[in-house]
Each structure stands twice: as structure tokens, then as C-alpha cells.
Amino acid sequence: MKVRNILATKGGRVITIAPEETVRRAVALLVEQRIGAVVVTDAAGQLVGILSERDVIRAAAEDESIFGQPVSAIMTRAVVIGMPQDDVLAVAHTMLEKRFRHLPIVDEGRLIGIISIGDVLKTQRDAYQGEIDTLETRIIAAGE
């Protein structure tokens, strides 16, 4: 199972925000789009960071005035980036190990999507459900 198999059913539209936009605008975007993180891209469309719910909470705990500040002030700059051909199992392991929940996917320098830990979980659940179903079918057939 590859990352592209998850992306294939996600529509491929990525929600992004510019680094100079306000944190307030970013928070509104997270709520509107019902997402947990937004990718930050510059005018050239290049990925420069990611802003997650956690980044906002962490910053807000220290400074109540963050909402008027630019996204670039509190975004995570050291972003782990995935590729469509990455194995989902390995990606799941990395996300758990390094404790992050959103992975932007870049293909040949172009941002093509983002997958969340929820997407990974759903994929794993479906894979296991499918295997159980197939095994049950075989066992029932073997008993006949």
C-alpha cells in the first residue's frame, strides 16, 4: 500500500495559506475546511511550512496576542515531506515515532496533497477488514 493509494481517493485539492496571512485567518480556515493543519506556501507555490492545531495551541498558551500575528511567526518550518511512492506502513511508523499528524506529499517538486494520521488509520482499518473478510471466506470454504 502506497501513499498514492490514499491520495487517489482524496480529490487532490490541498488547502494552503500564505505565510504573511494572520493566524486568525488560518484558524478560520481550519474550522471552515474541517482540517487539522494547513500547508503554508509562498507566492511561488513552494512549501515553506505547516501550521497545525497544535502549533496554534502551543503559541496561544504562551502569548494571547498571536491571532493578529503572521502565520510565519508560529508555523512549523522543519516539515517532514512524503512522496506518492512511500509505503503507508512506514509512514504510519514515522508519524507515530516523530509525533506528527499531517504529512504533505510532494511529487517532482510539486505539492500534490496531504495525508493525515486519520487517513492512515482508515486505510489500515480497511486493509485489515478486507484481510479478515477474505480469510473468513477461505475458512468457510475449507469447512465445506
Added chain:
Amino acid sequence: MSPLGTAAQPLRVAIIGAGPAGFYAAERLFKETELVIEVDLYDRLPTPFGLVRNGVAPDHQKIKSVTAAFDRIAGNPRFRFFGHVELGSDVSVDELKEHYHQILYSTGAQTDRPLGIPGDDLIGSHPATEFVAWYNGHPDYRDCEFDLSQERVAVVGVGNVAVDVARILCRTPDELLKTDIADYALEQLRASKVREVHILGRRGPAQAAFTAPEAKELGELADCDTIVPADEAALDPLSQASLAGADRAELRKVEFIQELSRRQPAGKSKRLVLRFLVSPVELIGDENGRVKQMRLVRNVLYATDAGSLRPKATDQFETLDVGLVFRSIGYRGVPLPGVPFHDSWGVIPNAGGRVLDADSREPLVGQYTAGWIKRGPTGVIGTNKPDAAETVEAMLADAREGKVLSPANGTAAAAEALVQSHNVRIVTYDDWRRLDALELSHGKEQGRPRVKFTRVDDMLAALQES
């Protein structure tokens, strides 16, 4: 007009492709109790079940028993099978839009990716899927020719298909006799001169896509020794670290492979060599343009940013003498006429099963997709059940909101008349049951589970007679 989804005006759904995803979608639709739904399941072949019939290896009969569940689905009075009807040549998407509220594409992934190396198209180099379709009696592939007079064969890839192909080549005629392999394939494999089959994986044992039971099966062939070079079965430090987070199934697969590498050959008449960390870089032909050698490069693994292990070529090369090559580095879907397509991934662009317009990326009203043509070729047969369920949830939600096509002729009779108007001999599910009974009885005569019809004309003639 009656509200949609009632006995007076059922929600009418066309499903294109009668493989597992198509059947599971129909099953999930019929579980909906609040709406009355009618399903017409189309397939370009007269026979249903897609890869369960034409892909699953003939020596894996138990996996095929899933068709009993499909039979039950087909028993629903609101289900019809329109076999031998092809989208594009027999009916068009535009015509379907005039006869159904919703259309679901579940046509699967029918072809192989090319290797993309020099010599890929030499004589004797084939997509593994063609060989699979051939030995399974797929009418489109039954006349393919594979030169089984060659002694050494390479199968590129370590997925289920690659392993199936290698195993079928290494089985004895007696082993194959117990299967429903196509009768001409049984005959040609009986005369096969193949003595050595190399399966080539570009990454290590921990990354091989086949499962633990499949690895075990390779070690239990009646007259074939399975050999794994010890240095290639050993895990590099990165793979070792990756297994720390792996589940038991992954660990057992690696254990089986390593166990195979410690075995001494028992002097059986065939050899299956399972190789890791090698990639073909060139196929070399003889003066007649027929493949005679393969040049391989050894790989090492490196970790990507996100932690998956990828192969990287070294400067070590080797040459393998082979007269027949099967490439199996990934299935891909085939575009359907009039339906958007993501060319590099070989899937229909979609969001949770809703087909998206290629340009606007907005959902197209009334068009959906499920199975391999939706997500790409991954998972087992059962994986298509949750996959199809996701799509059907979207279909039902859209139907409740009235976001459906507006067919001018949205009745079961009109849909059948449409197909008939194209002079197609529709093969119904009852017809299929008759073909099925004939195949089983032909099998019984020969002490085999089934002897398949492998020509469409033969199927239609048999229906005419019976």
C-alpha cells in the same frame, strides 16, 4: 413524479465492471432499507467476477469461493447482470446518463506498467498480467503465445502476481491438473521446458509485497527447489529497524524467506530463485530480436524523509541468461471512454468515490467509482468491501439530496431496450448460471474443479444449445 427511491420510481444504478468491487457495491446498495434501488451490473465479458475468475491463480481455488457470496447478491430481484456489454463500443456514458440516476465505474486495473528500460519490447518480454489472463482462460488473451521452450525465465517484481506466475511455471502437471487452469494452458505447461525461474525484487525481503502464506507456499512445491541467496535474505540495518514497528504477519514473511535461504536444494527437477535488491537495467536481444539476457544492477536501500525504504542503484552489475521475461511491477487501470482519468496513477480521479471533473476537480453529478480503478491496485479481494461501502455512502447521501442524473428514460425496460438496440446478445445472470453448470460438469468429467469456456463464441453457442 414520484419521489426517487420508491417502488414507483426506484433509484436506478448502473455498475460497470462485475468484479468484486462491483458486486460489493451492489450488496451495499441493497442493504439500504429506506430507498428502493435497482442495479444493472455490466461487464464486457459474458462471465462475471472479474479477477476472481481471470486473475486469482488457479491453484488458489479456495479464494475463488467468494463467488458464492456474489451469487447471493445476484439473487436479489432488483439485480440484473448485463454480461457481454462493453462501455464505449456497445453503450456510451451519455446513453447511460439517459437511463440511470447513478453510474459507478469498477473496471479494475487491467494492464501492467512497463519497465521503462531498453529492450522492454523484445520478443519474449511480456506483461505478467497477460500470462495470468492466458492461463486463466480470459477470452481476450487465450491466443497469446509464450515461448515455454525456454529453460530460464525471469519474473520482475515481488508482488502477488509475480509470485503466482513463478509458482504456476514451477508446478508439476499433476499439481495443475487439480485446478481450473485453462485446458490449453495445462497442455502447454505440461510440455514446458522451463527449468529455472528467477523472481527479482528491487528491495529487500521486508519490503516484498507478497504475504507470509505465499512465501511458505513457495517452499512447498512438489518438484521445485526454492532458493534464496543468503546475502540477499539478510536484513540491512534500516530494514531491521523498520521491522521493530511491524506486525506479526510482516515478521513471519521475513522469517519464511530466511528459512528458505538456509535450505539445501533437494535435487528436484526445477529451481525457483528468489532474488532481492536487484533491478533490471536492460534486456539484451539476439539477432532475431528475441530476449536472451538481462542486465541487472544491485541496489542498496535508503530511507526517505517519511521513513519508507527505497532502492538505490550501486555500480555493481550482473548478467542473467533468460529466454522469457514477465514484468509485474504494478497493475494500472485503463481509461474508459468519456470518463476522467489520472494518467500517471492509472485511476479515475475521485474524492471518496465521487468522480471528479478533470479540470475543475469538482464532483460530476451521478458518477462514482470503486475498487482498483478508484484507489489503485492494492489490497485483497475483501478490501474492496469497505472501499465500495465508502462510495455507496456517498451515492446514498447524494441521492437523498436529489443530486442525481436526470434520465429521460429511467426505467428497467428502457435500459434493456437501449442495450438491445445495439444488437448485443446480453448474457444474463441466468445465462451465466447455465454456463457455470456446464463448466462444472465438464470439469467433473475430467476430475477437475472446472473446465472453462475460453472463447466468447463458444459461450454464446453453448447458451444457444442448452
